[in-house]
Amino acid sequence: MFDLDGVLVDSEPVWEEVRRAFVADHGGTWQPDTQSRLMGMSTPEWAAYLHELGVRMAPDDIARGVVEQMAARYRDEVPLMPGAVEAVRRLSEQITLGLASSSPRRLIDVVLDAAELKGCFAATVSTEEVPRGKPAPDGYLEAARRMEVDPRGCVAVEDSSNGLRSAHAAGMRVIAVPHPHYPPAPDALALAWRVVPDLGALTVESLG
Structure with a gap:
């Protein structure tokens, strides 16, 4: 996720x-x-x-x-993170991907269309589409529901304090990729299962 x-x-x-x-x-x-x-x-x-x-x-x-x-x-211009397109395409070749975002649906679609990544995700959810935004788990739980998978078997990739709390509350293992200018709070980062420096470190093996 x-x-x-x-x-x-x-x-x-x-x-x-x-x-x-x-x-x-x-x-x-x-x-x-x-x-x-x-x-x-x-x-x-x-x-x-x-x-x-x-x-x-x-x-x-x-x-x-x-x-x-x-x-x-x-x-x-869509300001994609370094390695974002490569990471999504690399992982989508071997595992099923979902997306749970606080962005409005309109912006999610603009980004995924521009990056040509829409087909890589089995389900995408905007927190506009659920009762509560992050740090509540609603968005991640809805993405898992749409994908027909157990959230406890999912791994979420997050950067922010509220995102880490949201995915953890959903019962997912969380990989943190902290943003250098907007780092998560220490208590939120402590919820992470793993912390990686960038998207280049995300491999299928790293999710196991």
Whole structure:
């Protein structure tokens, strides 16, 4: 099971830049812990949170505006993580892959289409499609349900604190690939079954 943001796509800097500017442009105040709190939230959750920061718009309008800006950025260029395409294609040749992402469905599809990876995944889930975003396990559990597999037999690849907590709560073994600029909290990293430096270290053998 792959996460998307921070694992396959170096999107956290883009998300932060877009949402930080959106908050500032619409009367809100970005807090020191805002970015870390946002990582892993579903679209309704982070839109409601930005509204709480003082953005003078309804949460649905906040979500629509931010996602449109993100899609525009991705249309210019999808910032894939080094080795992302190679890792997904390498693993998909031998094992069944799923994806559980906090990104909206629209952005998941843009990324997978641009990278020509959509066919590598048996199931993809946006936390828009489940009751709760990460750190709740809902997204990972739904991906396993769609794939008709036991989540306890799955390995998840994650980078963020909330992502690690989510996959662990779903009963999956978790491989952490920490983002150099957005490292997970020590207590979240402690939940990882393994920690690897980059996607190049992911092999079928490393998942056993």
